[in-house]
Amino acid sequence: MTLLRPALVGFAAGVLSVLLFHQGTVALLHAAGLVPNAPFRLHAVPPLGVPQLVSIAFWGGVWGSGLGLFLASSGRRWPPMLAGLVMGVCCSLVGFTVVAALRGQPLLGGLDPGRWWRSLLINGAFGWGVGVLLLAARRVFRG
Structure with a gap:
């Protein structure tokens, strides 16, 4: 029960x-013309057809759970x-390897520096x- 929290x-x-920092960074980069896709995209994505933002937020939660457990332990x-x-760097590496392979995309981003x-x-x-946010939560929910 102690790991549930x-x-x-x-x-x-x-x-x-995801909603504040990830998509906020995408918004800034999009406004600067450095990324083609706007933030908060709601088009359906496979395999379940949920909005892209919902999918990204869910997986962000999964990664956040892992970080919460890591820090607690x-x-x-x-x-x-x-x-x-460090977790964010790991997310990029997983995206450029595992996710790319599952989607049939070039591994390692095609070695494109951009x-x-x-x-x-x-x-x-x-x-x-x-x-x-975890640091803020630690201060709010001491115990």
Whole structure:
């Protein structure tokens, strides 16, 4: 039962971080003309046909649960924002390998430096945001 709380708080932090930090970074990059897709996209995506934003938020919650559990089990050895940033890099690596393979896309982003820096920036902002939100939750829900 003690791991349920960090998993749930992590899930919530992951979902909120997608909405605030991930999509906020996409919005800034889109406004600057650096990414073609606008944030908060609601078109249906396979395999379930749910809106893209819902899918991204769900997977952000899954990653956030993992980070919440990791931080809870590691004590206070990892600063949450640093752990979140590392998690964001891991998200990019999984996206460029596992997700790309499942979708039939080029592995490692086709070694396109533009894809890499955008992915690292967007996912890094997401991960850092999860860390910020978990740190805030730790202070609010001491115990």
